[in-house]
Amino acid sequence: MSLSEKDKAAVKALWSKIGKSSDAIGNDALSRMIVVYPQTKTYFSHWPEVTPGSPHIKAHGKKVMGGIALAVTKIDDLKTGLSELSEQHAYKLRVDPANFKTLNHCILVVISTMFPKEFTPEAHVSLDKFLSGVALALADRYR
């Protein structure tokens, strides 16, 4: 399911509206993920606490959304653009790629709560395709 020019335009248009809230989106998405999908907490056992809105979660949410922002700039070739991040996830972090889908869902839910008017079905389909593409690119170096 490759990104059409229409999808890329829709993603960039949506990002131009929501990008400045990316820290808040990241914090809410990660906070939500550890509550709705408690098994994801296993990846953060090295933190003193894994609770919604904690300083670690906030910082990590910011980092994750930084990756998404990067992906938006590399939207024409996600595999190449995210290859370093993919190596990091494959060899260092070793996050099971199924979790990318989980976090993507949480990001979509957060955007829906924060930007109900902008997050139309048309914007939703393009963003969902984009985030799926990001997940695929992130998993590229796994094996």
Add this chain to the structure above:
Amino acid sequence: MVEWTDFERNTIQDIFSRIEYDVVGPAALARCLVVYPWTQRYFGGFGNLYNAAAIKGNPMVSKHGTTILNGLERAVKNMDDITNTYAELSVLHSEKLHVDPDNFKLLADCLTIVVAAQLGNEFTGEVQAAFQKFLAVVVSALGRQYR
């Protein structure tokens, strides 16, 4: 049998008492048909589904969206026995409608997104967890009678 906490029960009852079925239902179904276009295969008789605008304005889509929410209400009213409550509906979706059960999850995700938009800040992580647990039980019950 599914165990529900008081919080989960109250949350589900609260959500369904607050949402308008004829707003949320049509919005969720239309979103599903737009975001996952292959689901349109089940609605060949619905007329114009050519683009997002057509889907959103299609009266048959709207009517069916409301029907779906009314169907969900049966689960809301029988939270302790959703599997049996949905036995007939499961047979219907399998034997008559021939719907691939994977599609139930897609609609459930769209419903979550629409309810999230309606409730905004109040759709906290805990509320989302309860809502998704409820929908997961519904989806499982709907797929139960497939053979």
